[in-house]
Amino acid sequence: MNYRYSDRLGKFSSSAVREILKLTQRQSVISFAGGLPAEEHFPVAAVGEAFDRVLAQGNKALQYGLTEGYLPLRESISRRMAKKGIQVTPDDMLLTTGSQQAIDLLTRIYIDPGDVILVERPTYLSAIQVFNSYGARLVSVAGDSDGMDLADLAAKLEQHRPKMVYVIPTFSNPTGQAWSLERRKGVLELCRKYDALILEDDPYGELKFGDESVHYPSIFSLDQHPAGSCVVYTSTFSKTVAPALRTGWVMGDPDLIRNMARAKQAADLHSSSLDQQTLYQLFEHFDLDGHISFVRKEYEARMRQMAELLREKNWPGVTWNEPKGGMFFWLELPEAVDTAELLKTAVQLGVAFVPGATFFAENPKANAMRMNFTHNDTENTITGMNRLSQAMESVLVR
Template identity: 40%
Template sequence: MTVTENVTAPAAPLPPLAARTRSIGGSPVRDILAVTARPEVINFAGGLPAPVLFDAEGIAAAYRAVLTEEPARALQYSTTEGEPALRAALAARTTARGLDTDPDDLLVTTGSQQALSLLATALIEPGDTVLVEDPCYLAALQAFGFAGARVVAVPGDEHGIDPVALEELVVRERPKLLYTVPTFSNPTGRTLPADRRAAVAEIAGRRGVWIVEDDPYGELRFEGERVPWIASYDGARDRTVLLGSFSKVMAPGLRLGWLRAPAELRRACAVAKQAADLHTPTVNQLAAARYLADRDLDAHVTRVAAAYGARRDAMLAGLADALPAGSAWTRPEGGMFVWARLPEGYDTTALLPEVVRHRVAYVPGAPFHAGEPDRATLRLCFVTQTPDEIAEGLRRLGEGLRAASERS
C-alpha cells in the first residue's frame, strides 16, 4: 500500500488593492483626534460642534413623533433623491436665503461629504484637473484625489481666491471644476468678498468650468453682513453645485447633507448614490423634517452663533501670548476656525508631539495644501470648548511651543 504524503501548497498571494487606495492616505485630522482623545487634552484639532449646544431635546422629540406617528414609513426604504418633506423644507430655506430653489433641484446626501464623493464620481475621470483654493478643506482633497484627479491650488490672499490667478489657471490647465468653501472657509475661516464671487462666477461662465460651492458654515455668522452664494450670480447659475449640511447647525451625527445642482448632473449624482447606499436613512430625514416643522432652527442657530462668537473672541484674545512673536492669524466673522502662521523656520508638524505632551492639540497646516505645503501654519477650532477652557488651552499651547523651541 502506498501512502501519499499530503503536502499543503503555499497560498497564492491575493490580488493587490486598487492603486487609488495606496496613493491616498488617511485623514491627519482623524489621526490626531485618535491620539488626543484623552479627556485631559484640550483639543483644538477637530472641527467638532459644541455638543452642549445641541438641541438634544428637540431632536429627540422629532424622532419620537416620527416613530410614533409613522413608524412603518420611517423604518422603510425611501427614494434615492430624498424624502419629499425634507426636500421641500430645504428648498424653502434656500429660497428664503436668496436662491430660488424647487424641491426637485435637491438631492439629499448622507452628509455633505458624500455629496463630494458623488460629484467626484459623476464628474471626474482619472487625470482630470480640479482647481481648489489654497489652503483647502482636507477631505475634499481626499475625495478628488481618490477619484484620480490632478488637484491644482489657486493662489489667493487673506480674502481668498485671486480671480486673476484663477483665470490664468483655467486657461492653462483646462480644469473640470473649481472647488471652494467661500464662506468661513475650512481651514482659514476667511470669506470671499462679493466682488470676487462675481468674478469667479463670470470666469466659470465664460470659460466653461463647474463650480462646487461648499457651504457648511455659512449660517454660523456672528458679525458682518451675509455675502450671496456664488450660485446666485447669473454667470454661475447653470454650472454651480451648492452643498449644504445640518452637521454644524443641528447635529453631525444625523449625517444629513444635500446638494443643489443642474438637472443632468443631479441625476448623475443620484445614480452614483444608488450604487453607494441607495438612500440616506429615512428616519433621520423624517426627523429632520419634523424638527424644521415644529422648531425654530433659525433661532437655535442664532443662539449657537452667539456662543461661538464669544469663543472666537476668547481665542483671539489669547493668541498673542500663546504664539511666538511675529506670528499672524485670521479673524473670522463666523464659522469654526482660526488659521495661524508662525514665523519662518517653524514646522508645526514637528512641534505637535511636544505640544500634545502639554495636553493640548491643533492640526498642522501642511495637509491642507494641494501644492507646496506651508509648514509654519496650523488650524485651531474655537467652538468645542468654553472660553475658560480656550484660555487654558492657549496657555498650554504657549508652554508647549516654548518648550519645543528650547529643545531645538
C-alpha cells in the same frame, strides 16, 4: 492570501481627519483639532421630540426611502432657500450623508483620472483626499483674505482647462475667511467663460459673526438661471443641528443632481431616512432659525475669547486674522517652524491642533496650523491655550 488592492487605494493617502477624531477621544487632551461643534448646544430635547413625532407617523417611517432623500425635508430646505432668494425645487436637490458625500458623488460622476481640479490654497483636507482618490490632478490657486486671486485663477483656467473649481468662499476651512462679493462674482464669471464647474462647499455659511447687515451671498445664488447652472452647492446640518444625524444636501442643475443620485444608488441606496425625517420634524416644530442664531452668538463669543488669548499670548512671529464666521483660526508661524513637529510636543503637553501642511494640495506650508474655537468651553480653552504656549516656547524664539 495575497491581497491585490486597486491602484486607487494608494491615493487615499492621508487619513489625518480620522486620526484627529481618534485623538479627540482621549479625555486628557484638549483638542483644538477637529471641526467639532459645541455639544452643550445641541438641541437634544428637540431632536428627541422630533424623533417621537417621526415614529408617531407609523411604521412606514422605518421603511426604505428614496435615493434622493425624504421629500418633505427637501421641500423644507427649498422653502428655507427661497427666504434667502434662492429658487430651488426638490428635484434640484439630493440629500447626502453629510456634505462629504456630496463632494464624493460629484467627483465620481464628473472627474476622470488626469482631469484638473483647481482648489484654494489652503483648502479642506478631506476634499483633497476625495479628489486624489479619483485620480484628479490638483492645482492650487493663490488667494488672500478677500478670496481667490482672480488673475491667478484666469491664468490657471487658461493653462489647465480644469473641469472643476472647488471653493469654500464663506468662512473657509481652514482659514475662517470670507470672500468679498467682487471675488465671488469674478470667479463665477471666469468659470462660466472657461466651462469649469464650481463646487461651492458651504458647511459654515450660517455661522456668521459681527454685523448682522453684512451678507455673503453664495456663489450659487449669484448664478441663478433656469438651465446650465455653473455651480453645485453643498451644505450640511452637522454644524447647525448636530453631526450625528449625518445629513447634508447638494443643489444644482437637475441633470447633474439626477446623475449624482444614480451614483448614490450604487454607493449606499440612500442615507438614513430616520435622520432625514427627524430633521423634517425639527423644521416643522422647532425654531431652527432661533437655534442657529443662538449658536452663532455662542460661537462668536468663543471666537472672541480665543482672539483675546491669542493677543495676550502674542507669540513672536505668529500671525492670524480674526475669522468672520465658521469654526477656525488659521495661524502662520515663522518659516522655520514645522507645525507637525510642534504637534508632537503639544500632544505630550495635552493639547492638539491640525498642522497646516495637510490643507495644501501641493507645495505644503509647514509653518501654519488650524485651531478650532467652537468645541471647547471657556475654561478648557484657557487651559489648552496655556499648554499650547508651553509648546510654542520650544519652537519660537523670543
